[in-house]
Amino acid sequence: MPRFPYLRLAVVVLSLACVPSLAAATIPVYGYKIVREFPHDPGAFTEGLFYEDGFLYESTGELGASTVRKVRLDTGEVVQQVDTPTGYFGEGIITSGTKLVQLTWQDGVAFVYDKATMKLAGGFRYPGEGWALTRDATHIYMSDGTPTIRVLDPASFQRTGSIDVTANGKPVRQVNELEWVKGEIYANIWQTERIARIDPKTGHVVGWIDLAGLLDVSKLDNPVDDVLNGIAYDAAHDRLFVTGKHWPKVFEIRLVPKR
Template identity: 35%
Template sequence: MRRLIIVLALVAACGANAAQAIREVGYELLEQRERPGDHFTQGLYFDGEHWWESSGRYGQSWLARYSDPARPPVRRQWLAPNRFAEGLAVLGDRLFLLTWRAGELQVYRRDDLARIATRHYAGEGWGLTTDGKSLIMSDGSDKLAFRDPDTFAVSRRLRVHGGDADWSNLNELEYAHGLVWANIWQDTRIIAIDPASGEVRAQVDLAGLQPRASGPGAVANGIAWDRARDGLWVTGKLWPRLYLIRPAGLGFGDPRAGDDR
């Protein structure tokens, strides 16, 4: 009887572990595009015609708009030498740019990149996206903060969990098909997060896209939803290419999903 109880306990434990495992999904590579390999990419956004990107490092940080990522930017704004550009979100006619340790959110006009406002926050700024109503921010922990676009006040916080794993170091964010996609700093995986519960729904490994000759700083970072082509543009810091991938499922490839932002 005792042996039977032990066996049943082991079976139950294995079943629980299996239930906790995060599903890894593959992807279809739709396109790749060349770009300069000196971008320390922090935030990335694509509206189907233009690209917006933020690039970090002290003394080298900028915000730019492109019509073609392989050509010089149409417009670029350099940040002060003591500001390190981080995550970027576009909502309506405004661009929202985080800074790393300065606790400063910079707000720009979308059409000409003129800076129009500044907001402040406690802690570090890493990634930023929007669900069309709130700004969603990461700070290098396993938490996401939902913030008001006008005041930047926090409306709620969400702990990311799943698979019995530590999901700290959440970095660049993108909202697509009702899920928050996140880079993980110094990790080749991007994860899909349920914005209601914080549960990690799936993971996609970008290791196959990592440049072969890359240094320790050339980590995967940058996700932009291409609604028209139903895919995600992904890249990394100091990567010489952008890749358009279509994950298997999670709203992608489903004609009923539509544009939910």
């Protein structure tokens, strides 16, 4: 999400209030072990991330700086990039066949690019805000900052259903960057250091991943804004990657039980 310095305190308070069950003993909490660190462009205001065929695909935000990128994981080198059309704030990204789909924040417009050339190939409209995208073999999942994840048809991009995200019966708001991992939807909860593990059949949070201390954001230029946001999964090698907005690193992590 973008910068609102005059709302920072309110946003933090609201975000924490919207995750009422973080301390609930009935939901397992996982910690992490860093497996490996990779370089990441600190100029990238990461909004969407996924891994495919040896590369990270990344969507960056901020007006005038939004892009879609193909990035070499080991070096952080941007091997291909296209600017988001002028005047739009880029958000989540996912692949759909030979296309890349990028959401925008408040304009209700998604852009569709040819994956091979990254040339703009079309688009579609949707109501409300666009935050993040992920997919499984048959569906695309879209977050909009509310507790409801939209389910889209990957061919028509039309909405076919929804998932209401809850933790111990309470709605979970600020659902942001998404990733499909082993039959679950992993979701960054914006302005927190937590990732929710969501059962897509019920919407229930079945686990929390606590990434506190992964990066000292106090050393970044805008620690309130430059938060954890970016999840990618390499299914072939069972590798989980996470990063954040303007973070200088991508971390490969392994989950470990916390309690």
